[in-house]
Amino acid sequence: MTKVSEFYKKVRRRKKGEGAFLARRSGGERAVFIVAFIILAVYSVSLLLPLLWMLMNSFKDGTEYAMDVVAATTLRFPEAWKFSNYANVFAEITYNNVNFFGMLGDSIYFIVVGSGLELFFTTAVSYVISKYKFKGRNFIYSVAIFAMTMPIIGNMASGIKLRAAFGIYDNLLAVFFTAGAGAFGFNFLMLYAFFKSVPWSYAEAVFIDGGNHFTVFFRIMLPLAMPMVTTLFILSAIAGWNDYTTPMLYFPSFPNVAMGLYMVSQTLTRGDMSTYYAALVITTVPVVALFAGFSDKIMKNYSIGGLKG
Amino acid sequence: MNVREAEDTLGKDLSEISQKKPTKKKRKKTEWSRIVFIVSMLAIPVVSWLIFWLYGNLNMILMAFQTPTGEWTFRNFVTFWHDLTAPYSEVGVSVRNTFLYFGLNVLMILPIGTLIAFFIYKKIKGHKVFRVLIFLPAIIPTIVMVTAFKETIKPWGPLASLGIKFPEAGLLADPNTATPTVMFYCLWTGFSSIMLLMCGAMARIPTELFEAAKLDGCGPFREFFSLVVPLIMPVLSMQIIFSLTGLLSASGPILLMTGGAAETSTLNYWIFINTQRGTAASGAYNIVSATGLVFTFIAVPIIMLVRWLSEKIEAVEY
Numbered sequence: 293m294t295k296v297s298e299f300y301k302k303v304r305r306r307k308k309g310e311g312a313f314l315a316r317r318s319g320g321e322r323a324v325f326i327v328a329f330i331i332l333a334v335y336s337v338s339l340l341l342p343l344l345w346m347l348m349n350s351f352k353d354g355t356e357y358a359m360d361v362v363a364a365t366t367l368r369f370p371e372a373w374k375f376s377n378y379a380n381v382f383a384e385i386t387y388n389n390v391n392f393f394g395m396l397g398d399s400i401y402f403i404v405v406g407s408g409l410e411l412f413f414t415t416a417v418s419y420v421i422s423k424y425k426f427k428g429r430n431f432i433y434s435v436a437i438f439a440m441t442m443p444i445i446g447n448m449a450s451g452i453k454l455r456a457a458f459g460i461y462d463n464l465l466a467v468f469f470t471a472g473a474g475a476f477g478f479n480f481l482m483l484y485a486f487f488k489s490v491p492w493s494y495a496e497a498v499f500i501d502g503g504n505h506f507t508v509f510f511r512i513m514l515p516l517a518m519p520m521v522t523t524l525f526i527l528s529a530i531a532g533w534n535d536y537t538t539p540m541l542y543f544p545s546f547p548n549v550a551m552g553l554y555m556v557s558q559t560l561t562r563g564d565m566s567t568y569y570a571a572l573v574i575t576t577v578p579v580v581a582l583f584a585g586f587s588d589k590i591m592k593n594y595s596i597g598g599l600k601g
Numbered sequence: 602m603n604v605r606e607a608e609d610t611l612g613k614d615l616s617e618i619s620q621k622k623p624t625k626k627k628r629k630k631t632e633w634s635r636i637v638f639i640v641s642m643l644a645i646p647v648v649s650w651l652i653f654w655l656y657g658n659l660n661m662i663l664m665a666f667q668t669p670t671g672e673w674t675f676r677n678f679v680t681f682w683h684d685l686t687a688p689y690s691e692v693g694v695s696v697r698n699t700f701l702y703f704g705l706n707v708l709m710i711l712p713i714g715t716l717i718a719f720f721i722y723k724k725i726k727g728h729k730v731f732r733v734l735i736f737l738p739a740i741i742p743t744i745v746m747v748t749a750f751k752e753t754i755k756p757w758g759p760l761a762s763l764g765i766k767f768p769e770a771g772l773l774a775d776p777n778t779a780t781p782t783v784m785f786y787c788l789w790t791g792f793s794s795i796m797l798l799m800c801g802a803m804a805r806i807p808t809e810l811f812e813a814a815k816l817d818g819c820g821p822f823r824e825f826f827s828l829v830v831p832l833i834m835p836v837l838s839m840q841i842i843f844s845l846t847g848l849l850s851a852s853g854p855i856l857l858m859t860g861g862a863a864e865t866s867t868l869n870y871w872i873f874i875n876t877q878r879g880t881a882a883s884g885a886y887n888i889v890s891a892t893g894l895v896f897t898f899i900a901v902p903i904i905m906l907v908r909w910l911s912e913k914i915e916a917v918e919y
Contacts, residue, residue, distance in 0.1 A: 313604025342749035369760030446893010449886035450661035505638035
């Protein structure tokens with residue numbers, strides 16, 4: 293027992309020594325790191341300041357902000373904190389007869405139904421392509437890779453025409469028809485690599501128990517892939533929340549929050565700005581909350597994306 | 602779970618089961634259930650892809666050679682050429698700006714982002730906080746970041762309150778300052794994903810190499826240029842390709858910044874806005890398709906060349 297604990301102590305000591313050796317910095321090196329620290333600190337503050345300025349002004353009365361603009365004194369706390377700006381967002385912000393609730397609803401619909409379906413199809417396709425041998429498998433894989441790296445410019449007009457031909461232009465049902473086409477994107481590669489690493493013996497065990505291929509996928513493989521699928525879903529949810537071009541092109545009557553706020557911004561007066569800032573703050577909260585809850589997973593996923601080849 | 606574990610759970614010897622040859626009928630049934638599974642999993646995505654990706658893109662090629670009413674013509678390409686070569690041409694400006702942004706990405710954002718990643722990887726004081734803060738622009742909606750930035754540089758914004766003077770009309774209204782301002786914004790918010798990707802790449806470098814470098818008296822600059830950069834070269838070259846495809850397939854913050862005014866348009870933005878505001882009957886869709894087709898034909902060989910060159914760079918195995 294003592295031998296074992298002594299051995300661990302030794303190992304721990306050596307490990308500590310190794311880390312310290314790399315972390316030890318000479319005089320010149322320390323100077324470089326101090327300069328880098330100052331630059332990074334200034335840069336980080338510069339990223340935060342405009343956002344904090346906006347947060348502060350979102351609590352001002354509309355007239356107070358307008359007067360601050362004239363006097364160029366917007367960098368000061370509100371005289372009276374007007375929390376009602378945040379309630380007004382839901383009453384005042386409207387575009388094309390869609391109010392802020394409607395915009396939130398559209399955003400959630402595009403994310404849950406649109407991105408959710410797309411990710412489900414991606415999971416299904418990547419599982420079948422990575423685990424089943426059949427004619428055309430390699431062909432589908434190569435075509436997917438080819439399509440991914442081709443920079444096709446200017447196919448938006450064709451997309452609108454095609455949707456119009458199917459009667460799904462500016463129609464929320466369109467996501468049911470187009471989600472499948474998104475199954476061959478970059479997420480496909482990630483999930484393909486994941487399923488490749490899962491041993492097939494799991495499936496064999498299910499077959500012995502009398503299960504079929506669907507049982508294997510839904511009861512074993514999908515739950516196994518769930519951590520990765522969740523991360524990919526959060527990433528696409530953040531992207532979908534911030535995307536204003538897709539609804540502008542294909543769903544003009546169904547503005548999500550990002551598109552709606554851009555459209556509203558075109559007709560604002562100075563007196564409206566405080567409420568508009570409040571709307572921007574409300575829009576930021578869900579993504580920051582998602583990020584705070586899953587930051588480790590998101591960061592890990594981003595670095596995996598940089599794998600060689 | 603492997604077969605042995607399955608045996609333990611089931612309490613039977615599975616080798617006996619597996620040695621029993623399945624009857625012809627049973628084999629046929631298994632084969633059929635396999636086919637049904639594969640087809641039902643692939644059918645919807647494949648059909649949807651064939652229609653909305655493949656036919657959608659082929660249709661773009663056809664549209665480039667058609668009038669709004671569907672007759673064959675080369676007129677769209679003539680119009681495109683006139684648009685490109687006319688003085689003060691918006692297409693010309695868009696092409697120039699697209700190249701400027703590519704230069705910005707490759708010459709500024711990529712190297713500086715890699716350098717930031719290096720310091721964060723080397724655990725500079727506060728690296729965890731920096732990592733989160735620098736990643737924020739990738740999370741916060743573009744409409745929020747852009748509005749915050751635009752207000753910051755207005756004559757009444759927070760910087761003006763601190764005494765910095767800005768032109769009354771704003772930096773984004775003057776063609777001389779508009780594009781540099783948007784480029785500054787892209788630089789200011791551009792390090793998020795590069796930093797994380799590079800941190801990931803650096804974390805895969807074995808620490809022994811850093812120890813050896815340190816024993817040889819290597820300073821941080823030498824370490825960065827002679828050790829880190831060559832080792833993460835494959836990731837760097839991949840990023841160059843991604844930044845080019847990204848520029849061509851997304852219009853960035855142009856719409857929110859200026860709406861393309863003051864000579865700030867880029868190629869993708871020009872196509873986006875002409876599609877969004879145009880109508881099928883006006884012929885705008887056909888001209889947009891022709892323009893897209895021309896630039897796809899220019900971009901594909903460039904991307905292939907960059908890929909080929911990056912493969913030529915000897916990959917370091919570690």
